[in-house]
Amino acid sequence: MAACIFVVEDNEDLNRDLCEYLEICGFDVVGCESGQEFHRALEDLTPTAVIFDVMLPDADGFDLARFTRNKLDCGIMMLTSLSGMDQHLAGYQSGADVYLTKDSPLSVIEAALRPLLRRVTTPGPDAANETASEGQDDCWKLDRLNWTLTSPGGGSAVLTAGERTIISVLIDANGGWLTRPDIVKALGKADTAENCRNLDTAIRRVRQKITKDTGDELPVRTAYGRGYAFTSPALIVGEEVDVDVSQVKVRSNA
Structure with a gap:
């Protein structure tokens, strides 16, 4: 139905x-x-x-x-x-x-x-776990406990702390756009032009890493004046990361 x-x-x-x-x-x-x-x-x-x-x-x-x-x-x-x-x-x-x-x-x-x-x-008290299991075949899955990102094709990549935070806040935005300052502040850094440029470099590198390790392109899109967005269905499991919730909405997808 x-x-x-x-x-x-x-x-x-x-x-x-x-x-x-x-x-x-x-x-x-x-x-x-x-x-x-x-x-x-x-x-x-x-x-x-x-x-x-x-x-x-x-x-x-x-x-x-x-x-x-x-x-x-x-x-x-x-x-x-x-x-x-x-x-x-x-x-x-x-x-x-x-x-x-x-x-x-x-x-x-x-x-x-x-x-x-x-x-x-998804019914029942274990709904989050069941949803994560069912979504593995057609969704990206971020495991915040084991610091891994798994693609819909089943390939996995191990993330650094910064990469985990970047991908986490983007997935938590549920397809919405986050500006560079939003993400920089979630990383615990000052909103400066240099840090925003460093963010662009970090995202470019994690894209290359995910493609190399999983065989799938990381669905993080960028648009001038808007920032970044994670544009494919995704699930989050594992422990929460410490992000600046006063600046970025952090809400688990699991």
Whole structure:
């Protein structure tokens, strides 16, 4: 049975495009253009996940996320034009699992949605372990305890502490873009031009390392003015790393 996704977005064109794309991806999709339509849709269906805009004509998306987190056992994605760190934190504090901006490609939205759905639909107290096991064949897996990254093809690479932190915060962003200063601060370093340049070098080297050791290309993309994003489904297992949570959202994918 296909997962049911509610898209709560008042921009008619974006709502239509997103609904059509997710339907092509195999989901059952319900489009809502207001908070009232969302509540009305809940009378007939229970969503597996909900994608909320923040600024709706009759409701605040953060409030709807809190309501959903308290009332339903489903995944929550915020998809909004609000890109500031304060808004990111407000989204996660309201109960969101994923926070993306509206300039994210549809493919990235889908990529962030799929691991979220796996977490939601895996039952039982050992859901995280089961999800990690099931996702090994089609996802990247970062083991923060053993410092290894495993590709969908099964190849593994051993990471340094810095590489582990970089990949961890990128995966934790669930397909969202992180600026160079965000990542530099997560590494415990000052936000300087030199450290940002060093980050570019570190990411270039870890890309080469992962390709050499696993045979698969590391799906870390870069865009001018936006930073970096991990654009393929990924799982995280093992212990948490020590990152600066005041600057970067750290939330386990496992």
